[in-house]
Amino acid sequence: MSIANNLSASVDDLSQLLRDEKFLTKLRQDMLRFVELQLRDRMIAEDLVQEALAAAMNGRERFAGRAAVKTWIFAILKNKIAGHLRQRQRIVDIARLAKEMDDEADFDILFDRRGFWMPEDRPDRWGDPETAFAQQQFWAIFEICLTQLPENTARVFMMREFVGLDTSEICQELSITTSNCHVILHRARMGLRLCLEKRWFTPED
Amino acid sequence: MLNCKQVTRLLSEAQERDLQFKEKIPLKLHLMMCAGCNNFRKQIDFLRRTCHEYAEGQPNSWPDPS
Numbered sequence: 566m567s568i569a570n571n572l573s574a575s576v577d578d579l580s581q582l583l584r585d586e587k588f589l590t591k592l593r594q595d596m597l598r599f600v601e602l603q604l605r606d607r608m609i610a611e612d613l614v615q616e617a618l619a620a621a622m623n624g625r626e627r628f629a630g631r632a633a634v635k636t637w638i639f640a641i642l643k644n645k646i647a648g649h650l651r652q653r654q655r656i657v658d659i660a661r662l663a664k665e666m667d668d669e670a671d672f673d674i675l676f677d678r679r680g681f682w683m684p685e686d687r688p689d690r691w692g693d694p695e696t697a698f699a700q701q702q703f704w705a706i707f708e709i710c711l712t713q714l715p716e717n718t719a720r721v722f723m724m725r726e727f728v729g730l731d732t733s734e735i736c737q738e739l740s741i742t743t744s745n746c747h748v749i750l751h752r753a754r755m756g757l758r759l760c761l762e763k764r765w766f767t768p769e770d
Numbered sequence: 771m772l773n774c775k776q777v778t779r780l781l782s783e784a785q786e787r788d789l790q791f792k793e794k795i796p797l798k799l800h801l802m803m804c805a806g807c808n809n810f811r812k813q814i815d816f817l818r819r820t821c822h823e824y825a826e827g828q829p830n831s832w833p834d835p836s
Contacts, residue, residue, distance in 0.1 A: 636827055
């Protein structure tokens with residue numbers, strides 16, 4: 566495996582990687598996609614990625630080789646995103662979010678009148694799903710599924726699951742109730758699992 | 771007796787807060803009997819791990835064979 570993945574990578578290895586053009590190009594692309602998916606703004610994404618890379622370069626003495634290089638740099642990037650979100654919480658359009666909650670095809674159709682799974686919609690076993698993590702194709706589908714969620718719902722979900730903000734912090738910043746926040750996150754999970762089931766886990770006929 | 775729709779809500783909320791004792795008991799009872807909700811629980815657990823992995827830059831799929 567590459568140095569990028571090596572848990573015993575040293576600070577020297579890191580310096581070397583950060584000067585490696587091929588590594589940097591791919592890393593930047595992945596970082597940009599990650600930010601853009603969440604903020605849907607190319608220019609802000611470029612700024613944050615640049616800041617994160619500069620911070621990684623300046624702080625490379627603090628890299629202890631405990632994590633893969635990419636993981637370490639993504640941690641820095643997530644801090645930058647969190648900082649950005651805290652500064653400008655109006656990243657979610659509250660009116661649209663409310664509409665998404667009313668409008669979007671309801672997941673009620675998955676259940677019968679008594680609230681039990683319709684036979685054809687009952688969740689299947691996904692076996693040993695984590696083997697998917699090693700496959701690029703899986704991540705491409707995961708990204709597609711995220712972009713298919715209603716936009717503002719997706720943003721709330723990513724603030725929670727990618728950046729790791731607390732539900733309470735998210736609710737507070739968006740001025741929505743905790744209970745609404747939970748509903749939004751639940752809907753995001755319902756949508757994502759349906760999408761993954763359909764596109765990745767459904768056994769071929 | 772909880773139905774599946776309520777159970778999926780509770781399972782999702784369990785990722786956000788500690789469930790109360792009075793919520794846990796009927797949830798457990800339902801899960802003992804319902805394969806669909808059991809699978810749902812495993813699926814959203816997987817979803818959370820997937821998000822973490824993704825947010826760490828998918829280190830396991832590095833390097834890209836492009």
